Amino acid sequence: MENITARVPAGVVTGGQFAPVPHTEPTLTLVPAPVDGPDFDYDFEADRGPGLRKELQALPRIPAKSAINAGKVADLIRDSYSVYWTGEDGAPQTRAEAVKNLEDALRHLPRDKREHHIELIRFAVHEEMKHWEDRGHVLNPEHKYELLIEESDYTDEDDLLENGQEENRERWELLANTAAFYAVAADNSSSVQQGAVA
Secondary structure, eight states: OOOOOBOOOOSSSSTTOOOOOOOOOOOOOOOOOOOOSSSOOOOHHHHHHHHHHHHHHHOOOOOOHHHHHHHHHHHHHHHTTTOOOOOOEEEEEHHHHHHHHHHOOOTSSOOHHHHHHHHHHHHHHHHHHHHHTTTTTSSSSSSSGGGGGGGGSSSSSHHHHIIIHHHHHHHHHHHHHHHHHHHHHHHHHHHHHHHOOO
């Protein structure tokens, strides 16, 4: 009689060790990557938006140079928004392609961690893109958490539109780049751990 023993999948911190019982990938409730169109609907944003904003704002600040470099990773998602591009051709890739590229860039992370980092980046970029799509977004945000600025810091509605709109957009951009920075750092760390085990 053959004795079959379950093993933890390779690449997991405990990879290669014998597991007492077989197990499958965790069940995740992820927002799928649409081919085009908005990533997050109104209900998702109303429910999860405040928590995602809080988590993004809790990330430690990074130097400007690091934010610029990390922006290249967040650009993988930005490149799928037609409002981010001028000209007739529109976005160079679909959202699904963009998410796939981001998954490939973070391939060393365990699936659940990779998906969480991707959700943070996608959400911050989604909020940033609302400002490109609507030059008056800061006056009528869908949800209060979308305002990272203090409206009282601006003298009037014109000042808010001229300066507050751009400031709010830049803050979401920085949050997206910061999330990308920490995602890449986590991926690099996971890659080193995997290399040490191999």
